[in-house]
Amino acid sequence: MRKEDPEGDLGRQNRQRMVIKAILDKLISIDSVTNYKKILSAVEVNIQTNLSFEDLLDIKSGYVDALDNFTQLSIAGEELYYDEIYYYYVDPEERLRVANTLRNELEIEEVQFSDMNLSDADASFGYGQMTSALSATRVSDSDNFGETDDITEN
Template identity: 45%
Template structure:
């Protein structure tokens, strides 16, 4: 029994990169759990009509352990409105150096919107053209191929937090959001509070950067709870929350390839930040990234992808 628990824990930790992409995971060891997980992934799978990136000489071969990238979009979906991607995170995964680089792009970043022919805030790409336009715009901005996407319904994100029994984070800023007070120190969050915690930015002197740091902390806390052995007993609720609130062009077989070939990379997650200067243009706030800063980030991610 003890040996089996260690085996389960090893599988769960090894699936760290899948967790980072899908946010949570269950131990796929019994047939019923395996089937539930597969059904959830099939529900989440949403292929998109998008040509292979011109920045790729050949398609990514996950069985051959090619480095790859994922665009994670946190979207506030509203009735009658496609919404905007207020959370934009790019993951570059390299199994050779056993690492994942996680870049948060501030939503107000000013850049060319590919396919629209305008220069605007980067999060408007989703409002104009959904996932394909977001992928193309981020790809152009970073000058790297964007291979896969994960879209998370942020309003439904609270279901994911509740499914793993809530999360615990370390808060370094005393603030109040949506009528909830978040003191400095250890804070226990249910789904509703986690959503408020991750959305606040106006009271934070770091603005979007502080907001992004809290979002990453929530994601990592969900991963921690989702990989605990106690979560194995709650797999049906966890997988149900995944299926309802996440869309991705990753297939079940691709996720299994990632679990098999990239597991060590998930144990080394490195944060990448991009510096920008807040500026008003025509009475609209934008974040401007200098050419030198953009080049620095592009070079770091290209190296990570072996480009």
């Protein structure tokens, strides 16, 4: 399924989120509190922490409501292929939108486009011109994310 997902990397991320949420839901259930030693011994080879069980319970109590209000944010962009490397280019306007969405969630003041630190590629080429300026080949578009076009050399 990993390589055949019609949603590509976004589908993989959704499945990972579902697994993590299921694990967290199980960990915060009443059964988990009574069987925590069994659970910790089952996962201890994959997890390293210096937190005590009481610390974990304190953390859980602060985040239990957040599990029900989980929102996924997608970032629109273009997949580019240049010099045998794939890139995901996100134009400055989209980066500003995402940055301000996160800032709103964190109750931090929004930034303006002029406040952003643009890379040389953004400043020199601008969005839309980057593909021709870098002689990159477009392999997918955000409307059909996960579907690839034929790769051709420019």
